Amino acid sequence: MNQYIVTGYDYTDEGAFDRRMAVRQHHLDGAKHLKENGNYVFGGAILNDEGKMIGSVMILQFETEEGLEAWKQGEIYITQKIWETVDIKPYRVAEV
Template sequence: MTQAPTQTQQYVLIAYDGTDADALNRRMAARPAHLENTRKLKADGHFIEGGAMLDENGRMTGSVVIVAFPSREELDTWLHNDPYVTGNVWQKIEIKPFRCVQL
């Protein structure tokens, strides 16, 4: 018997860094671990696209990430363990259901 593929829901995350004087230092300190976590996310088929939001001077101030997970609970588990969350980099996170266009 063939098992049906697991359905996934896509989500867009808009995550804002803190605005205090040490915010960029926290981001840079957590960045290598965050990128390694993102590589694993991609290898597991959950990462669709993402990158840093920049201010008018080109400094990183947050992130936009598009991911796919079978459930919101699985997304939350990943998110709560990401180094940008545990390292207090992202201080405000918006999560919305999303659907990438298929061209």
């Protein structure tokens, strides 16, 4: 499978954190679904100095580019404007 590192940084407007929290459970449910299908490797929140969530990092894997694109089209943090920027790069988890 092709692996990817996904880095999403949240919008910084006044309502950004509230938007994140309003859809966070949907995002986590989506990650659980990805894990059940073998697409989720690991992930977590990026925190600022005060410990507040300001973004996310996920390691995902898909058989095809179409699978990655389908995930992007349905990811609630993208569709609901939680992540202002999303950077996706090919990645390989080291096997040690």
